[in-house]
Amino acid sequence: xxxxxxxxxxxILFIGLIFLLIQALWGPAKKxxxxxxxxxxxxxMLLDFLDLSNPEDRLLLHETLNYxxxxxxxxxxxxxxxxxxxxxxxxxxxxxxHGGASxxxxxxxxxxxxxxxxxxxxxxxVLLLTSYGVETFAVYRFIRLQQPGSLFExxxxxxxxxxxxxxxxERSRFALIILRKILRGLIKGMVMLILFAPAYVIAxxxxxxxxxxxxxxxxxxxxxxxxxxxxxxxxxFTFLVSESRKGYVQTARVKNLKHDYRFSAEKGIRLxxxxxxxxxxxxxxxxxxxxxxxxxxxxxxxxxxxxxITGLIIIEMALNIQGHLCYELMQNxxxxxxxxxxxxxxxxxxxxxxxxxxxxxxxxxxQQKIDNKP
Amino acid sequence: MKSYQITESIExxxxxxxxxxxxxxxxIWLLGILIIWIWNLIFLNAPALRQIENGFINTIVIAIxxxxxxxxxxxxxxxxxDFLHRRFARLxxxxxxxxNLIRSVPQIVGxxxxxxxxxxLMQNRIVTSExxxxxxxxxxxxxxxxxxxxxxxxxxxxxxxxxxFYDAMLVCGISEQYIINREIILRSSPMHIxxxxxxxxxxxxxxLCSVDFIISVGLSTQISPVDLPVTLGSLLAKxxxxxxxxxxxxxxxxxxxxxxxxxxxxxxITVAILIVFTLLCIYQIANGYGRRHHL
Numbered sequence: 001x002x003x004x005x006x007x008x009x010x011x012i013l014f015i016g017l018i019f020l021l022i023q024a025l026w027g028p029a030k031k032x033x034x035x036x037x038x039x040x041x042x043x044x045m046l047l048d049f050l051d052l053s054n055p056e057d058r059l060l061l062h063e064t065l066n067y068x069x070x071x072x073x074x075x076x077x078x079x080x081x082x083x084x085x086x087x088x089x090x091x092x093x094x095x096x097x098h099g100g101a102s103x104x105x106x107x108x109x110x111x112x113x114x115x116x117x118x119x120x121x122x123x124x125x126v127l128l129l130t131s132y133g134v135e136t137f138a139v140y141r142f143i144r145l146q147q148p149g150s151l152f153e154x155x156x157x158x159x160x161x162x163x164x165x166x167x168x169x170e171r172s173r174f175a176l177i178i179l180r181k182i183l184r185g186l187i188k189g190m191v192m193l194i195l196f197a198p199a200y201v202i203a204x205x206x207x208x209x210x211x212x213x214x215x216x217x218x219x220x221x222x223x224x225x226x227x228x229x230x231x232x233x234x235x236x237f238t239f240l241v242s243e244s245r246k247g248y249v250q251t252a253r254v255k256n257l258k259h260d261y262r263f264s265a266e267k268g269i270r271l272x273x274x275x276x277x278x279x280x281x282x283x284x285x286x287x288x289x290x291x292x293x294x295x296x297x298x299x300x301x302x303x304x305x306x307x308x309i310t311g312l313i314i315i316e317m318a319l320n321i322q323g324h325l326c327y328e329l330m331q332n333x334x335x336x337x338x339x340x341x342x343x344x345x346x347x348x349x350x351x352x353x354x355x356x357x358x359x360x361x362x363x364x365x366x367q368q369k370i371d372n373k374p
Numbered sequence: 375m376k377s378y379q380i381t382e383s384i385e386x387x388x389x390x391x392x393x394x395x396x397x398x399x400x401x402i403w404l405l406g407i408l409i410i411w412i413w414n415l416i417f418l419n420a421p422a423l424r425q426i427e428n429g430f431i432n433t434i435v436i437a438i439x440x441x442x443x444x445x446x447x448x449x450x451x452x453x454x455x456d457f458l459h460r461r462f463a464r465l466x467x468x469x470x471x472x473x474n475l476i477r478s479v480p481q482i483v484g485x486x487x488x489x490x491x492x493x494x495l496m497q498n499r500i501v502t503s504e505x506x507x508x509x510x511x512x513x514x515x516x517x518x519x520x521x522x523x524x525x526x527x528x529x530x531x532x533x534x535x536x537x538x539f540y541d542a543m544l545v546c547g548i549s550e551q552y553i554i555n556r557e558i559i560l561r562s563s564p565m566h567i568x569x570x571x572x573x574x575x576x577x578x579x580x581x582l583c584s585v586d587f588i589i590s591v592g593l594s595t596q597i598s599p600v601d602l603p604v605t606l607g608s609l610l611a612k613x614x615x616x617x618x619x620x621x622x623x624x625x626x627x628x629x630x631x632x633x634x635x636x637x638x639x640x641x642x643i644t645v646a647i648l649i650v651f652t653l654l655c656i657y658q659i660a661n662g663y664g665r666r667h668h669l
Contacts, residue, residue, distance in 0.1 A: 310483075
């Protein structure tokens with residue numbers, strides 16, 4: 001464990017040093033641009049029908065110049081490049097305090113810290129919710145799979161019953177059942193589409209209905225979007241399936257340990273147990289499968305956490321909400337504030353590393369328990 | 375072949391098609407794309423359709439290149455890791471340290487910083503042609519995705535090293551490089567690798583669309599003079615598409631507006647559906663492939 005902690009801490013130190021080096025080499029140097037055609041550019045800027053900040057207007061000007069002065073193409077190219085650079089410089093100079101042109105000072109550091117804390121809180125909340133969701137859905141799916149009769153099988157049986165049914169009332173009853181099952185399948189398909197939709201697609205679909213600045217929406221999007229829930233539910237489910245094929249499960253069945261998966265059966269599994277935060281299945285073979293898979297899944301939790309952070313960053317950046325860490329990162333990339341960009345990226349890197357350290361510790365402590373070590 | 379054998383093999387193929395679902399979902403994906411394209415051909419204006427076609431093709435081409443680069447990078451890194459493991463154990467610790475560093479950088483942040491680098495290269499006219507830009511974009515994404523295959527390859531090599539056949543081959547005088555490349559990677563792991571590559575294809579589309587969307591929303595084109603090739607993500611960020619997506623929200627509370635969506639807001643809805651539908655299908659294909667080969 002100590003070896004792992006040293007590795008994590010040294011990587012934090014390593015990245016910190018690299019960022020410091022980058023800042024020292026490229027940070028303070030502000031490039032001063034000298035313009036060869038400054039007078040001409042200023043003259044063009046005075047024309048009120050020409051908006052040089054608009055790329056289309058610049059293109060029009062370029063073509064016009066080439067048309068009226070056909071022998072000076074190279075000069076026009078250079079002029080257009082300088083105009084683009086000049087316009088960009090003007091825009092950067094005009095940006096306000098939220099534009100990102102602000103320097104890194106104590107106030108900025110304080111506001112960045114606040115944003116980082118907010119980001120971590122949202123991240124932890126979403127991680128807890130998704131972990132619960134992944135575990136619960138995977139367990140539910142596994143147990144449903146062990147129960148007799150899949151949706152297709154039930155549909156086929158009902159269809160056969162419908163064909164053999166006599167009397168209008170009986171036929172309409174079976175037709176209704178089939179319709180209900182098809183509807184359920186359609187709803188499932190729609191839910192799958194929503195779960196797979198990237199956060200920005202969902203967010204923009206509901207932007208007119210909800211306040212996208214709210215933390216609740218962020219958490220909700222973090223949990224349900226980007227395919228996170230469904231991908232990791234599938235992984236957990238795969239672990240459950242492969243664990244259930246192991247020899248000890250067969251032995252336990254032969255030795256008559258409870259192995260009925262029906263919700264209604266006396267020795268079965270209660271539906272409410274699946275949805276509890278601490279799931280226990282005393283005396284049931286599934287209890288052992290579940291305990292082993294929980295331990296195995298701890299290793300995948302690192303991957304899940306990393307994907308979750310990616311998802312949260314996408315949400316914050318795509319929704320363009322001021323006052324959020326990743327919005328600030330985006331703005332500072334735009335305005336080339338290297339110091340702030342490096343600081344934010346370093347903050348996110350530390351969050352990832354802290355998560356990895358926590359998960360490593362959890363794995364270590366679980367392993368100690370399994371090995372009966374104090 | 376006798377007729378009953380042909381019937382049996384057809385039955386088996388149909389059963390596999392339905393039960394394993396990888397080819398089924400691949401067919402669904404192709405059919406879905408075809409239906410969307412025909413619908414757009416009828417109802418969407420020609421310039422917008424051309425943009426969607428370009429965006430879709432660019433996205434798929436980049437994702438395919440990501441697969442190729444990720445496979446190459448992971449193969450190279452695996453060989454290097456194995457070489458260091460055998461010859462310079464201390465240097466292998468360094469390589470593992472660097473790999474863990476890449477692993478700890480959130481993919482989106484890494485890709486975004488890679489794009490910043492690419493933008494600088496484009497501004498300095500080092501990368502100019504569209505093909506070179508597409509390749510660079512794919513390389514950036516592959517750099518943050520290849521570790522998944524690298525982990526798989528390392529696992530496979532470690533697993534096979536524990537088996538007797540590895541030592542037996544060494545005793546027979548076969549070189550370790552040959553055993554790893556031919557026997558372990560090429561002969562014993564192609565199913566595992568293909569399954570991972572399908573997953574990476576989906577992850578590449580997700581990352582690419584997300585980064586392009588973020589860049590197009592966050593970075594004003596007036597300030598950033600560099601134009602990246604159009605992809606589904608950047609198309610979705612366009613004001614027309616965004617308005618189309620916003621219309622879905624409007625339709626949720628005004629049900630009578632729903633029939634207008636596939637006619638009046640076709641561009642944005644098509645792009646959104648293409649992204650979501652593709653991601654869903656790739657997920658199902660990867661699952662089906664895993665089921666078919668018992669991975």
